[in-house]
Amino acid sequence: MRVPILKQRDYLIASIQSVLSDADLLQLRDDLSQRVGQYRSRGVIIDVTVLDVIDSFATRTLRAIAHMLRLRGAETVIVGIQPEVAFGMVQLGLTLEGIGTALDLEEGLAYLDRKAKRNLHDGK
Amino acid sequence: MTANETRVPITSEADIVTARQTGRSLAAELGFQGADLTLIAAAISEVSRNIVEYAQRGEIVLQPANRGAARGLCVVARDEGPGIPDVAQAMRYGYSSRRGLGVGLPGAKVLMDDFDIVSKVGVGTTITMKKWMRSYAR
Numbered sequence A: 001m002r003v004p005i006l007k008q009r010d011y012l013i014a015s016i017q018s019v020l021s022d023a024d025l026l027q028l029r030d031d032l033s034q035r036v037g038q039y040r041s042r043g044v045i046i047d048v049t050v051l052d053v054i055d056s057f058a059t060r061t062l063r064a065i066a067h068m069l070r071l072r073g074a075e076t077v078i079v080g081i082q083p084e085v086a087f088g089m090v091q092l093g094l095t096l097e098g099i100g101t102a103l104d105l106e107e108g109l110a111y112l113d114r115k116a117k118r119n120l121h122d123g124k
Numbered sequence B: 001m002t003a004n005e006t007r008v009p010i011t012s013e014a015d016i017v018t019a020r021q022t023g024r025s026l027a028a029e030l031g032f033q034g035a036d037l038t039l040i041a042a043a044i045s046e047v048s049r050n051i052v053e054y055a056q057r058g059e060i061v062l063q064p065a066n067r068g069a070a071r072g073l074c075v076v077a078r079d080e081g082p083g084i085p086d087v088a089q090a091m092r093y094g095y096s097s098r099r100g101l102g103v104g105l106p107g108a109k110v111l112m113d114d115f116d117i118v119s120k121v122g123v124g125t126t127i128t129m130k131k132w133m134r135s136y137a138r
Helices: A022-039 A056-071 A083-092 A105-121 B014-030 B035-055 B104-111
Strands: A005-008 A011-015 A043-047 A075-079 A100-102 B006-010 B058-067 B070-079 B114-120 B124-132
Touching: A005 A022, A011 A022, A011 A105, A022 A043, A022 A056, A043 A056, A043 A105, A056 A075, A056 B035, A075 A105, A083 B035, A083 B104, A100 A105, B006 B014, B006 B035, B014 B035, B014 B058, B014 B070, B035 B058, B035 B070, B035 B104, B035 B124, B058 B124, B104 B114, B104 B124
Parallel strands: A011 A043, A043 A075, A075 A100
Antiparallel strands: A005 A011, B006 B058, B058 B070, B070 B124, B114 B124
16 A cells, blocks of 8 residues: 655655555655655655554665665654554664654654754754 | 464565464454564564565464463464575574565564474475463553
């Protein structure tokens, strides 16, 4: 199932609606990379609240998405990782190093706003 | 084949989702709760993906497990793929002969309580893993 991507201000919000197959995740990667260019987005929120499992493939793909989007000039923040899912990821030794994470959508927006402000101050 | 077995054929990456969802609901039926359901689903996801990546096809067999008073879930991942030449190496965290993170098999072992792997080159691989129920706070 394709993940809907909404545009809000300078940001894109990919709100995952159901469990995703490997192919769905790769589709999300391609869609986001394309939309960031189309809408000149500065930040992307990926809401994974409904995911009941984040395994090694999902972790690898989320990391790839965040790194690709950064190369395209956008920050990524993953929001909504459930407590049990986080527990499972820790057991598996999976990390999302170098990627922003936040509790929920609201915190994710605040995270991107802070990032944008900091970049402004740094003159970037 | 016994009556209480549930079989999920694995022939494509889409079946990985089916396998882990079937495993999760069976585990819930048996009485597993909370994070254990996620851990079981994640372990099934990893061994199923291993089948898709290396053997292309195989199956996941799920059934209740008993050992004395202990109750649990037994997951068997079976394929007739190329087999693993060096099982010890494949079970090492961070080792992948392909593009993976090298987390799959060692990860599944950590997530489950019992983990056994038998692999023969040219014959296939069978992974048998079990999770035992804890007494959950009510």
